[in-house]
Amino acid sequence: MKLVLAVIQDADASALIRVLSQNAFEVTKLASTGGFLREGNTTLMIGVDDDRLADLKRHVQQTCRARTRLVASSLPAGEQAEAVASDPVEVPVGGAVMFVMQVAEFVKV
Amino acid sequence: MKLVLAVIQDADASALIRVLSQNAFEVTKLASTGGFLREGNTTLMIGVDDDRLADLKRHVQQTCRARTRLVASSLPAGEQAEAVASDPVEVPVGGAVMFVMQVAEFVKV
Amino acid sequence: MKLVLAVIQDADASALIRVLSQNAFEVTKLASTGGFLREGNTTLMIGVDDDRLADLKRHVQQTCRARTRLVASSLPAGEQAEAVASDPVEVPVGGAVMFVMQVAEFVKV
Ligand code: NI
Ligand code: NI
Ligand code: NI
Numbered sequence: 001m002k003l004v005l006a007v008i009q010d011a012d013a014s015a016l017i018r019v020l021s022q023n024a025f026e027v028t029k030l031a032s033t034g035g036f037l038r039e040g041n042t043t044l045m046i047g048v049d050d051d052r053l054a055d056l057k058r059h060v061q062q063t064c065r066a067r068t069r070l071v072a073s074s075l076p077a078g079e080q081a082e083a084v085a086s087d088p089v090e091v092p093v094g095g096a097v098m099f100v101m102q103v104a105e106f107v108k109v
Numbered sequence: 110m111k112l113v114l115a116v117i118q119d120a121d122a123s124a125l126i127r128v129l130s131q132n133a134f135e136v137t138k139l140a141s142t143g144g145f146l147r148e149g150n151t152t153l154m155i156g157v158d159d160d161r162l163a164d165l166k167r168h169v170q171q172t173c174r175a176r177t178r179l180v181a182s183s184l185p186a187g188e189q190a191e192a193v194a195s196d197p198v199e200v201p202v203g204g205a206v207m208f209v210m211q212v213a214e215f216v217k218v
Numbered sequence: 219m220k221l222v223l224a225v226i227q228d229a230d231a232s233a234l235i236r237v238l239s240q241n242a243f244e245v246t247k248l249a250s251t252g253g254f255l256r257e258g259n260t261t262l263m264i265g266v267d268d269d270r271l272a273d274l275k276r277h278v279q280q281t282c283r284a285r286t287r288l289v290a291s292s293l294p295a296g297e298q299a300e301a302v303a304s305d306p307v308e309v310p311v312g313g314a315v316m317f318v319m320q321v322a323e324f325v326k327v
Contacts, residue, residue, distance in 0.1 A: 002322065003114070003208045003210065005221070005263065007246050007263075026206075028116050028150065028152060030139050030152060030248050030249075041246065043246060043248060043263065045114065045116075045152065047206070047208060057325055060325075060327060061327050064327050065327055066327065094327075095326075095327055096325075096326075096327040097244075097265070097324070097325065097326050097327070098323075098324070098325040098326075098327075099221045099265060099321050099324060100321065100322045100323035100324070100325065101210055101221065101319055101320070101321060101322055102210070102211070102320070102322050103208050103209065103210060104111065104209045104210055104211050105207075105209035106206070106207070106208060106209070107166055107169075107205075107206065107207040107209065108204075108205075108206050108207075109169060109170050109173050109174055109175065109203075109204055109205040109206070109207075112223070112317045112319065135315075137225050137259065137261060139248055139249065139261060154223065154225075154261065156315070156317060210319055211319070211320070212317050212318065212319060213220065213318045213319055213320050214316075214318035215315070215316070215317060215318070216275055216278075216314075216315065216316040216318065217313075217314075217315050217316075218278060218279050218282050218283055218284065218312075218313055218314040218315070218316075
């Protein structure tokens with residue numbers, strides 16, 4: 001058995017928890033801030049049998065893959081030329097890191 | 110040395126932290142939600158020497174064992190027949206999971 | 219690669235996170251309470267390559283070393299003799315524990 005500590009973006013947390021629960025993974029959410037992926041991240045703790053680790057990784061990759069999103073540009077009003085005021089800009093979102101550790105013993109009470 | 114990550118119910122947390130502290134275990138409480146045992150759980154991080162692991166597990170089992178509790182039934186008012194309105198129902202409480210991991214190195218500053 | 223779970227005092231957290239970030243360590247802060255070092259502590263999760271573990275430990279030791287601080291004495295007003303009212307007292311601060319664990323696999327999405 002492995003214990004996976006996954007650090008993901010807050011914005012991806014509810015989607016990932018939903019898809020993992022639908023696939024019968026047991027997920028515990030730990031509050032976290034800062035560090036990996038900067039502000040606004042969530043740490044998930046997931047116990048997983050070795051033969052399901054690849055499937056877990058695939059779900060995290062599909063849900064949290066690094067990608068860009070178009071958002072309205074937010075230049076300070078003074079610097080914002082009329083011509084570019086509504087031009088959207090691409091910002092990076094998503095991304096995840098996973099630490100996979102061997103579980104010496106798993107106990108269920 | 111081992112590091113134990115224990116996920117228990119919020120309702121059992123203060124009793125378990127008290128009994129572990131009385132038995133000279135060092136416990137750190139991490140905020141957590143959802144997942145194992147559904148909503149309202151607490152994750153404890155406990156460093157333990159190998160020769161005390163069995164005692165730690167015994168304390169968790171005694172304090173957090175899965176059990177039932179009688180609670181007043183809470184059917185929606187419309188569906189609640191007069192005859193059963195005050196019949197208590199058994200709900201499951203307690204339970205815990207523990208991930209035990211090998212500590213490669215322990216440092217105290 | 220190693221995963222380090224470091225439990226430090228809240229009072230040392232922002233200084234340590236700053237120095238670790240300046241030294242290119244990736245730090246995730248988990249909320250925590252009680253246990254090691256009593257109330258008011260913070261748990262940091264840090265992934266680190268084996269060849270940088272010694273440097274990480276040195277930074278934690280320098281920033282969080284156990285030390286004393288002089289604080290104004292805070293005897294209850296009734297018991298506070300005029301002569302000692304402003305005598306500062308030494309209180310212990312700082313200290314840290316680090317659990318270092320082997321990472322079986324590290325995944326970056
Ligand atoms: Ni699947
Ligand atoms: Ni005992
Ligand atoms: Ni350095």
